[in-house]
Amino acid sequence: MSDVLELVDVSVVRDGRALVDDVSWSVKEGERWVILGPNGAGKTTLLNIASSYLFPTKGSVSVLGEQLGGVGTDVFDLRPRIGIAGVALAEKLPRRQTVLQTVLTAAYGMTATWNENYDKVDEDRARAFLDRLGMTEYLDRKFGTLSEGERKRTLIARAMMTDPELLLLDEPAAGLDLGGREDLVRRLGRLARDPYAPSMIMVTHHVEEIAPGFTHVLMIRQGKVLAAGPMETELTSRNLSLCFGLPLVVEHQGDRYTARGLPLG
Ligand SMILES: Nc1ncnc2c1ncn2[C@@H]1O[C@H](COP(=O)(O)OP(=O)(O)OP(=O)(O)O)[C@@H](O)[C@H]1O
Numbered sequence: 001m002s003d004v005l006e007l008v009d010v011s012v013v014r015d016g017r018a019l020v021d022d023v024s025w026s027v028k029e030g031e032r033w034v035i036l037g038p039n040g041a042g043k044t045t046l047l048n049i050a051s052s053y054l055f056p057t058k059g060s061v062s063v064l065g066e067q068l069g070g071v072g073t074d075v076f077d078l079r080p081r082i083g084i085a086g087v088a089l090a091e092k093l094p095r096r097q098t099v100l101q102t103v104l105t106a107a108y109g110m111t112a113t114w115n116e117n118y119d120k121v122d123e124d125r126a127r128a129f130l131d132r133l134g135m136t137e138y139l140d141r142k143f144g145t146l147s148e149g150e151r152k153r154t155l156i157a158r159a160m161m162t163d164p165e166l167l168l169l170d171e172p173a174a175g176l177d178l179g180g181r182e183d184l185v186r187r188l189g190r191l192a193r194d195p196y197a198p199s200m201i202m203v204t205h206h207v208e209e210i211a212p213g214f215t216h217v218l219m220i221r222q223g224k225v226l227a228a229g230p231m232e233t234e235l236t237s238r239n240l241s242l243c244f245g246l247p248l249v250v251e252h253q254g255d256r257y258t259a260r261g262l263p264l265g
C-alpha cells in the first residue's frame with residue numbers, strides 16, 4: 001500500500017524550542033489515525049505539516065506521494081487533495097454566509113466570495129454531505145449563528161467537498177455536549193468504516209472521542225512521539241499515563257474506549 005503521509009526525522013523549531021521533535025511517522029492508505037497528547041504537545045503543528053501549510057525546520061515530509069519542498073511538487077495542486085476541519089479554518093470563514101454556501105465555497109478553494117455561478121452538481125454534493133452530517137435543517141442558517149456542534153459538523157462536510165484523499169480533523173468533538181459527542185462519534189465511525197472514505201487523521205484529547213473504525217494511534221508529548229501503531233497494541237494504560245503524565249487506566253469496552261485517573265495514595 002502506498003504512503004498517505006511519511007515524516008522522517010521531522011522537527012519544527014521556533015524561538016529555539018522544538019515544537020515537533022524528531023518525529024518519524026508513516027500513514028498508509030486506508031488507515032485511520034488518532035493523535036492523542038496534552039495541550040501544547042504539538043498535535044496541531046503535526047496536522048499543519050500534514051496539510052502542507054507548515055514546512056518543517058528539519059527532516060523530510062511527503063504527503064499523498066508528493067515530497068514537500070521537492071522538485072515538481074506544487075502545494076497548490078496538493079492542497080485540494082487534503083480536507084481540513086479545524087478551529088483555525090473556522091475563524092476564517094465568513095459568519096454571514098449560509099451553511100450551504102460555507103460548504104459549497106470549499107469546492108472552489110475559497111473561504112469567502114460567494115457568487116451565484118455554482119454548478120448544480122456541486123450544490124447537490126454539498127447538500128448530500130450536509131445531509132450525511134445531519135445538517136439538512138440548517139442549510140440556510142448563517143454560519144456565525146451555529147452552535148459549536150453544528151459548526152463542527154458543517155466544517156466536516158466542508159472538508160469532504162473537494163473529495164479529499166486525506167481528511168484532517170483537529171478536535172472535532174471539542175465543545176460538544178454528551179449527545180453531540182456521541183452523535184459525532186457515530187457519524188465519524190460510519191465514515192471511518194467506509195472503504196471509499198479518505199484516509200483520516202483526527203486529533204483529540206479524549207479516548208472517549210475515538211470512533212469505532214479508527215485503526216491506529218499516535219501519542220505525542222512535548223513534541224516527541226511516545227507511541228505509534230495499531231490501536232489495540234498502543235492504546236494502553238501505560239502509554240496513556242506516560243503521554244499525559246499521570247497514572248491513568250484505559251478500558252476498552254465493545255468498540256469504545258474510556259480513561260480515568262487512578263485514585264491517589
Ligand atoms: N508559531 C509559533 N511560535 C512559537 N511557538 C508556537 C508557534 N505555534 C505553536 N507554538 C507552540 O508550540 C506548541 C505546540 O503547539 P500545538 O498547537 O501544536 O499544540 P497542540 O498539541 O495542538 O495543543 P492543544 O491541545 O492545546 O491544541 C505550543 O507550546 C505552542 O504554544
Ligand SMILES: [Mg+2]
Nearest residue numbers: 043044045170
Ligand atoms: Mg491543537
